[in-house]
Amino acid sequence: MKIILPALLFSISACLDNVVVGIAYGIKKIKIGISVNIMIACITTLGTFLSMVFGTYISKLFPPFVANLLGGGMIVFLGIYFIVESLVKLERNTPARTMALKDIEDMKNYARKSDADCSGHIDMKESIFVALGLTLNNIGTGIAASITGVNIHITLVATFVLSILTIMLGRGMGNRVLGRFFGKYAPLIAGALLVLLGGIEIAL
Secondary structure: OOOHHHHHHHHHHHHHHHHHHHHHHHHOOOEEOHHHHHHHHHHHHHHHHHHHHHHHHHHOOOOHHHHHHHHHHHHHHHHHHHHHHHHHHHHHOOOOOOHHHOOHHHHHHHHHHHOOOOOOEEOHHHHHHHHHHHHHHHHHHHHHHHHOOOOHHHHHHHHHHHHHHHHHHHHHHOOOHHHHHHHHHHHHHHHHHHHHHHHHHHHO
């Protein structure tokens, strides 16, 4: 459990963006086929892998205790940043500057733009645009997580599976009240999960 829990917390936090994306597509009645969903999962998982490999090399520059403290501290900092920025955005109702802080209202516009040909579904070419946006959000946390020693293999499997499931879940929630509520507060929840993950890594 000591190995699995940090990997799951990281993957869940990273994939909360996918839920919001799925909800936005559900609201806009834009379809995402299983092959496109898998393509998005492959790209986001690859991005997570590359960032974690880079973080692993950085961790070798420091003693284990220092690396753990550094990585955990970075994760906590990112989590607090997400929380503070999300609270400010909720209060002022201003557009988010990064994908990781976008709520459902921001994402509805993003969903419309990502369906470039207005076909009502996301094709393979358009899925790359979506996946790259999601992947960029995971780079910083992926580096920090691997510095602390979060298991790469478990994280990659969890990220791939959860990426597929969370987009499906989000699209299924669509216009429902729960979907809109979750879409509004997902960035805040992601930040809280990162703070929890960073705290666990520092304490272990």
